[in-house]
Amino acid sequence: MASDSxxxxxxxxxxxxxxxxxxxxxxxxxxxxxxxxxxxxxxxFFRRRDRRVFELRQQxxxxxxxxxxxxxxxxxxxxxxxxxxxxxxxxxxAPADQSARLLHFLRTAGLIEKRIFxxxxxxxxxxxxxxxxxxRTRAPEGIPALSEAxxxxxxxxxxxxxxxxxxxxxxxxxxxxxxxxxxSGLNVPALPLQNALINCCREKPQILLPYLQHAPPKLRxxxxxxxxxxxxxxLGEDLIGLADDDLPELRAAAAxxxxxAQPGHALDVLAELSRDTVWFVRLRAVVAMGNLYDPKAVxxxxxxxxxxxxxxxxxxxxxxxxxxxxxxxxFVRVAKTHDRYGLHAFLAALENAGLRDTxxxxxxxxxxxxxxxxxxLLTILRVGxxxxxxxxxxxxxxxxxxxx
Numbered sequence: 001m002a003s004d005s006x007x008x009x010x011x012x013x014x015x016x017x018x019x020x021x022x023x024x025x026x027x028x029x030x031x032x033x034x035x036x037x038x039x040x041x042x043x044x045f046f047r048r049r050d051r052r053v054f055e056l057r058q059q060x061x062x063x064x065x066x067x068x069x070x071x072x073x074x075x076x077x078x079x080x081x082x083x084x085x086x087x088x089x090x091x092x093x094a095p096a097d098q099s100a101r102l103l104h105f106l107r108t109a110g111l112i113e114k115r116i117f118x119x120x121x122x123x124x125x126x127x128x129x130x131x132x133x134x135x136r137t138r139a140p141e142g143i144p145a146l147s148e149a150x151x152x153x154x155x156x157x158x159x160x161x162x163x164x165x166x167x168x169x170x171x172x173x174x175x176x177x178x179x180x181x182x183x184s185g186l187n188v189p190a191l192p193l194q195n196a197l198i199n200c201c202r203e204k205p206q207i208l209l210p211y212l213q214h215a216p217p218k219l220r221x222x223x224x225x226x227x228x229x230x231x232x233x234x235l236g237e238d239l240i241g242l243a244d245d246d247l248p249e250l251r252a253a254a255a256x257x258x259x260x261a262q263p264g265h266a267l268d269v270l271a272e273l274s275r276d277t278v279w280f281v282r283l284r285a286v287v288a289m290g291n292l293y294d295p296k297a298v299x300x301x302x303x304x305x306x307x308x309x310x311x312x313x314x315x316x317x318x319x320x321x322x323x324x325x326x327x328x329x330x331f332v333r334v335a336k337t338h339d340r341y342g343l344h345a346f347l348a349a350l351e352n353a354g355l356r357d358t359x360x361x362x363x364x365x366x367x368x369x370x371x372x373x374x375x376x377l378l379t380i381l382r383v384g385x386x387x388x389x390x391x392x393x394x395x396x397x398x399x400x401x402x403x404x
Contacts, residue, residue, distance in 0.1 A: 057086075064102070070108070070110075087102050091136060115130050115133050115134040119146070127149075131149050146176070159192055167199070169202070173196075174197060174201045174204070177197060177200065186216075186218050193222060205231055209238055225253055228284075240269055248278040251273060251278070252278075255287075256287070259289075259291035267294055267300075271289070273285035274300055282307060286315045289301060289304075289319060290316075290318060302330075305334065306337055314348070318349045318352075324355065363378060
């Protein structure tokens, strides 16, 4: 008996391992069966959906106009979801008259009210889906429900509501977003907030100005970037006050906005900003001066061509090259700076614009240039170096012994 017990005890671990292997194989079979069953179901579902979409597309005009009674499809969740998706997709590219027709259809069919109810009562991903779909309808009656979701504890719900309000693209939606961030601060990622406000503030950018004055620093930076994107001539002189702000982001945003709004004294303010201590403020100012296409900006762009930052030099050169009718005189002034980095930036911009041969021909035709200066300019244009640099390289080559 003792020997039999020892024998069974000896093989007990092997039995446990065998059972574990059998269990793992059974679990794999169950998982594989579930995957195959799910694939089969989804294949049949999408095949059925595609067939139904084709059928409904043939009757689309009758559906939208109401010739087909809403009761025939509204109580069917499968058909209702397909028709709603088709209507919302049509919103993306529809002209104004067609958009009004689609919005009337969604209201008459009660689909907007249904989405408002779902946005207020559902939970989880169903609620988030309803919030985004409600924004896609672009119906102003959906703003209160979206505004309520902005104050939800769930971050995903807040992001979905923010996306929905951004899809509306109306100043009323922008007011709700701005009221919310003024109350609760920046409690969502900055990029979605920025994108939503850009979409909503294009028609009325001046609604940003009161919030810019009282918002905390991080939120002011976001609002400043939005203002730089949506600024228009309606802002006028309000932008000039932002150019003296303590935050570099606000100064950069003011510089960017001035190229769009073009208020009075814009060039003077941009010239001052092009000498800012922060490089990206100088960059925005130089880009804005180039967008003004004002010949009075040429001296300031030439000064920026000698900037310590490479990006500032490149954008200054691009702004100078845009003055195609004055390329020869501008190139003479570039050569007089004796700044090789600025020269390289100007020649690179000239090459990218395909104007190098044009400038060569204009210099050769210039009647006021002496022959010596003409030869030097053509050499600089061809070689990309100043004469002093060429002489220095020649001397260095002579004085340096050749390697043995």
